[in-house]
Amino acid sequence: MQTSKAAVFVEVEKPLEIREFPVPPVEAGGAIVRMEMAAICGSDVHFWHLASTPRPAIFGHENVGVLAALGREVTHDVLGTPLKEGDRVLFKRTNCGRCAGCNQSGNCRVNPPYGLRPSFDAPYLKGGFAQYVYLDTNPWLLRVPDDLSSERALLSITGNHTLLRGIEKIGGVALGDTVVVQGSGPIGLAAVVQSKIAGAGQVILVGAPASRLALGCEVGADVTVDLAGYPTPQARIDRVRELTGGQGADFVIEGSGGATAVTEGLGMVRNGGKYLVVGQIGITAPQPINTGVFVEKSLRVEGVAGGDSRSIIRSLKAMRSVVKYPVEKLITHRFPLEGIMEGFHRHETMEAMIAVVRPNG
Numbered sequence: 001m002q003t004s005k006a007a008v009f010v011e012v013e014k015p016l017e018i019r020e021f022p023v024p025p026v027e028a029g030g031a032i033v034r035m036e037m038a039a040i041c042g043s044d045v046h047f048w049h050l051a052s053t054p055r056p057a058i059f060g061h062e063n064v065g066v067l068a069a070l071g072r073e074v075t076h077d078v079l080g081t082p083l084k085e086g087d088r089v090l091f092k093r094t095n096c097g098r099c100a101g102c103n104q105s106g107n108c109r110v111n112p113p114y115g116l117r118p119s120f121d122a123p124y125l126k127g128g129f130a131q132y133v134y135l136d137t138n139p140w141l142l143r144v145p146d147d148l149s150s151e152r153a154l155l156s157i158t159g160n161h162t163l164l165r166g167i168e169k170i171g172g173v174a175l176g177d178t179v180v181v182q183g184s185g186p187i188g189l190a191a192v193v194q195s196k197i198a199g200a201g202q203v204i205l206v207g208a209p210a211s212r213l214a215l216g217c218e219v220g221a222d223v224t225v226d227l228a229g230y231p232t233p234q235a236r237i238d239r240v241r242e243l244t245g246g247q248g249a250d251f252v253i254e255g256s257g258g259a260t261a262v263t264e265g266l267g268m269v270r271n272g273g274k275y276l277v278v279g280q281i282g283i284t285a286p287q288p289i290n291t292g293v294f295v296e297k298s299l300r301v302e303g304v305a306g307g308d309s310r311s312i313i314r315s316l317k318a319m320r321s322v323v324k325y326p327v328e329k330l331i332t333h334r335f336p337l338e339g340i341m342e343g344f345h346r347h348e349t350m351e352a353m354i355a356v357v358r359p360n361g
């Protein structure tokens with residue numbers, strides 16, 4: 001563990017550069033993780049395109065790895081489970097506990113997530129697209145049970161934690177309710193999984209292409225509405241109404257990130273229904289919305305950004321117990337660190353549902 005290769009973001013839309021960094025000795029209150037798998041998330045690709053992204057930086061914020069070195073003060077994970085070197089873990093930033101973000105939304109504003117912070121100074125290794133990640137002092141660690149695959153552990157934090165949190169925030173899925181999910185990418189399919197295990201009677205998945213919808217059915221979708229067959233928002237709204245006896249859905253989840261998706265989703269939800277907005281992250285162009293619909297339909301609307309400690313813990317537990325679907329199939333592509341740009345490409349062409357990097361082979 002003398003050095004660690006890392007894929008470094010050096011310039012907008014330029015291939016990430018594979019560089020080698022020294023791995024400093026572990027601090028008494030710190031830990032070093034040897035990466036097993038990091039998911040290539042839509043936001044990694046988004047930041048790669050964005051001129052305002054600080055650089056150099058090592059991306060990769062959805063990570064699972066093994067404790068390679070553990071400071072003597074770090075003895076237990078966040079649930080009090082004893083830790084030792086060699087244990088598999090999920091990790092996330094340590095909340096400062098003092099900022100408004102920590103105290104209002106649970107998303108710390110002082111410590112950025114691993115994989116979303118610039119690396120100007122040593123120890124540099126603060127993202128998952130690297131062989132090792134050098135964790136902050138007092139690290140947030142969650143031990144992965146030995147009988148849970150690394151794939152499932154990773155999937156618990158590729159959207160499932162966010163959806164679990166959002167569904168809880170909006171008051172849950174009433175048992176037997178019909179849920180419409182807009183979007184058939186990783187977020188949309190996490191919404192399918194989480195609404196089914198939360199008690200949905202029927203999940204209608206709206207998206208494209210057909211291959212993604214088919215994958216959606218494998219993880220719990222009952223009916224699909226293919227954008228190819230229903231190319232306009234009105235056609236899709238009509239189809240959802242048809243499928244729900246003319247009423248509209250009890251609960252609609254936006255997981256597409258499409259600029260006009262919210263207007264469309266508001267047309268799909270029934271009177272007195274719920275609308276959870278998840279995919280609209282990074283949307284900067286304002287969209288016209290008939291705000292009267294909130295009142296006329298007496299809607300409950302919520303947004304959610306990422307998971308928090310509790311939702312990660314519960315999502316991991318759910319992956320081990322109640323998620324019976326073959327969710328591992330959602331990881332469609334695996335790449336070595338050197339192949340990361342191929343992974344970005346497969347993500348952008350939507351060939352990959354979830355592509356992962358395996359920095360240590």
Ligand SMILES: [Zn+2]
Pocket residue numbers: 041042043044061062
């Ligand atoms: Zn992400």
Ligand SMILES: [Zn+2]
Pocket residue numbers: 095096097098099100101102107108109110111
């Ligand atoms: Zn904070």
